[in-house]
Amino acid sequence: MIDWIVPDWPAPANVDAIFTTRNIGAAENRGIYAGLNLASHVDDDPLIVQQNRNQLRQYLPDHPRWLTQVHGSQPVWVDSSNETLELEADAAMSRRPGVVCAVLVADCLPVLLCDMAGSVVGVAHAGWRGLAGGVIENTVRELRRFSSSDRIIAWLGPAISSRHFEVGDEVREVFTQYDHRAACAFLPGKEAGKWYANLFDLARQRLSHAGVNQVYGGDLCTFSNPEQFYSYRRDGKTGRMAGLLWMTQPAGMQ
Template sequence: MTVEVNRARALDDVAHGFLGRRGGVSTGITAGLDLGRRGQVEIGPDLAENRRRAIAAVLPGAELVTLYQVHSADCATLSVPWDDRERPRADAMVTDRPGFALGILTADCAPVLLADRNAGIIGAAHAGWKGAIGGVADATVAAMEKLGADRDRIFAAIGPCIARASYEVDEAFQHRFEADDPANERFFASARDGHAQFDLEGYVAHRLATAGVRTIEMMGLDTYTDADRFYSFRRATHRGEPDYGRQISIIGI
């Protein structure tokens, strides 16, 4: 099976792709294109082959760069490649250097890819709910601007993530967002007593727009419901499975 690459129209002339689980060599409960490391320092043969296939599907010959993701709002700027064993603890990165493929791992959180074509500056962010409300989208746009990007020229796309219909949260979760901004109520829909359905994709798009990004594409791909195409932490948890995989989203120059 070939690697499935989901591409956004907003980034159609930029090397990028939101990958799923199809086309990899991992076996067992995380069969497919699993790029998850779950604390591993060394890269095993299956992970190495999945990385190779992912790069070849998006930007052949590029050097894949990833982060030690911690659900923060921190953004790293890539000027020279960092040691894979000493990846920055951050959830977004930007660069203006060609030859690098910025890779973000997700399993329900929202992957965000951004580009200012004119300036030759790209960004990638991992937006879980903690990073989203903390401002990871805002930080990524600011870091791109610091490199010379113009917010008016930045195009962004939000890839596969858990959809509102699949993302039930409790009242405390909703109150946290409404305390930050009462208008955030619109990202929640009614559910069973004491719970609501949260629109992570819509909220991330809102934060990008508030940061000054004018063109934002929401791809509307639900990781939770489409088990054949995507990994999902919440689905694995609900099924009582002992492990879960993570897909990668890549952008490069």
């Protein structure tokens, strides 16, 4: 049985979501990638990664629509793609039952989204570059184009907490130039010109700008829990977890 986290949010009955941890993977996987590494772009053995993906697939309605993530702000609809085609984007969206949207993370923030009608779902890969570039706003905007409801809710998955995420002046300036209230998401670092950034708070602010005010999660740190989570900032070379969500049936049939 794969170990995962089930989001605690009031999603419609036809919306399912999980966030994988690094626990339980291919028995051969050892060292820095030990556990359920799902990323094919790191230096892990491709055969082991495929074993891990196959193991995960047993619990899903279809193969996840993996993306080629570039720390950008582009969302993409994955309804017409398949498991052999990795689109270049940093958010996946669907309006078809059974299509599994997915992002890979290891400190960056996975933001799961759905409307309260259960007609659209999406998941965004939101590191500081993606947040600053508007990946959340762009994804929410696209979801609303096809949503049957004005209400969209969000769940913030595990990511690096502010206690461990030190950035420079230039990162803080990007956010405060967009909205001066973003300053409250930064605390002074150990030396001049350094700041501890709160990705969860920055995401909540961006969600608020996008009109999403029901936001859940945002309380699990990847850096401080090496037994459960991979962390790029902590370990450098490491594996990746996945945030995944999908609809089980058409809206209105639950």
